[in-house]
Amino acid sequence: MDERQRLINLAYRLLGSLADAEDVVQETYARWYALTDAQRADIKVPAAWLTTVASRVCLSLLGSARVRRETYVGEWIPEPLPEPTEWISGGAADGGVDPADRVSLDESVSMAFLVVFESMTPAERVAFVLHDVFRYPFADVAEIVGRSSAACRQLASSARRRIREARADAGPSAGHAAVVRDFKAAWGAKDIGAMIGLLDPDAVWVADGGGKALTILDPMVGGEQIARAYLRIAEVAPAHTLLERTVNGLPGLVVQQHDRIVTVFAFEVVDERITRIWAVRNPDKLRPWAMR
Incomplete structure (x- = not known):
C-alpha cells in the first residue's frame, strides 16, 4: 500500500480525473490480490509490477475515453484539484486528508499541461508522463506500452513538441x-x-x-x-x-x-x-x- 500515492499521481496525470485514477488503482490492487501467494512471491519488484499494470489500464482507458467524449455535452476539461491540504479524499474515513490519496502538485499537473495532454495520442501521453515526469527509463516504458525503446523515444519527443507548440508564449508568471x-x-x-x-x-x-x-x-x-x-x-x-x-x-x-x-x-x-x-x-x- 506504500505505492498507492505514487500510482494515484501517475494515473491522474494520465487520465485527468481523480475519480478515474482511483478506479485504476483499485483495479490494479484487485489484480494484485487475485494472484496466488506463489505468483506474488515470483514478482521480484512489486512496485514495478503495479506501475506496469496501472499504466496499461490507463492506456486502455485513454482509448475508450476518446470515444466517450465524442458524445460529451460541451467542452471536456480535466478534473480540477485543490491544494492537497484544502481537500478531503472520499476514502478518508476520519474526515481528514488521507496522504495516500494526495496528488503532488507540479507543472505537469497544471491545467495548461493537462489540456495539452488531451491533444496527445494515448501512447504519447503514457510515454511522456512515465519518462519525462516519473523518470522511468525508455526500456521500462517500452515494456509497458508494448513498443520498442526507439519508438517510445519518438513518442516522448512528439509529446514534447506538442507541449512546446501549445505553450510557446506561456511560462511561470511571478504576477x-x-x-x-x-x-x-x-x-x-x-x-x-x-x-x-x-x-x-x-x-x-x-x-x-x-x-x-x-x-x-x-x-x-x-x-x-x-x-x-x-x-x-x-x-x-x-x-x-x-x-x-x-x-x-x-x-x-x-x-x-x-x-x-x-x-x-x-x-x-x-x-x-x-x-x-x-x-x-x-x-x-x-x-x-x-x-x-
Missing part, C-alpha cells in the same frame, strides 16, 4: 496570483474596464458543465467579449461568494453557494494578462472540492 486577485476584485466590483485590461485581447474562455450545469458550450474568444459575458453573469447570478483557492498548483478562484463549491476557475497568465480561463461546473468533477 499570476496578483492578476487573479485583481480579476476577482474587478469582477466583484463589476468594473468592465478593469476586467478588459486584465484579459489578453485574444483570451479564450472554456467551460465544462457536462450537460449537468448551465454554462457556455463552445469556447469564447476575445478579452472584451469574455469580460462583458462575466459582467452579465455577475448581474444575474444567485447569491454567492468568490474565493481565492489553489487550483492544480496555481492561484485560481472558486464560486461557493450555500456552503457548496459550484464552479472552479483555473487561469493561464502570460505577461501579466490572462490568456486562458478554464471554468469547471460539472458537479461530477467537483467531488474533491466538496465541503465537509
Whole structure:
C-alpha cells in the first residue's frame, strides 16, 4: 500500500480525473490480490509490477475515453484539484486528508499541461508522463506500452513538441496570483474596464458543465467579449461568494453557494494578462472540492 500515492499521481496525470485514477488503482490492487501467494512471491519488484499494470489500464482507458467524449455535452476539461491540504479524499474515513490519496502538485499537473495532454495520442501521453515526469527509463516504458525503446523515444519527443507548440508564449508568471486577485476584485466590483485590461485581447474562455450545469458550450474568444459575458453573469447570478483557492498548483478562484463549491476557475497568465480561463461546473468533477 506504500505505492498507492505514487500510482494515484501517475494515473491522474494520465487520465485527468481523480475519480478515474482511483478506479485504476483499485483495479490494479484487485489484480494484485487475485494472484496466488506463489505468483506474488515470483514478482521480484512489486512496485514495478503495479506501475506496469496501472499504466496499461490507463492506456486502455485513454482509448475508450476518446470515444466517450465524442458524445460529451460541451467542452471536456480535466478534473480540477485543490491544494492537497484544502481537500478531503472520499476514502478518508476520519474526515481528514488521507496522504495516500494526495496528488503532488507540479507543472505537469497544471491545467495548461493537462489540456495539452488531451491533444496527445494515448501512447504519447503514457510515454511522456512515465519518462519525462516519473523518470522511468525508455526500456521500462517500452515494456509497458508494448513498443520498442526507439519508438517510445519518438513518442516522448512528439509529446514534447506538442507541449512546446501549445505553450510557446506561456511560462511561470511571478504576477499570476496578483492578476487573479485583481480579476476577482474587478469582477466583484463589476468594473468592465478593469476586467478588459486584465484579459489578453485574444483570451479564450472554456467551460465544462457536462450537460449537468448551465454554462457556455463552445469556447469564447476575445478579452472584451469574455469580460462583458462575466459582467452579465455577475448581474444575474444567485447569491454567492468568490474565493481565492489553489487550483492544480496555481492561484485560481472558486464560486461557493450555500456552503457548496459550484464552479472552479483555473487561469493561464502570460505577461501579466490572462490568456486562458478554464471554468469547471460539472458537479461530477467537483467531488474533491466538496465541503465537509
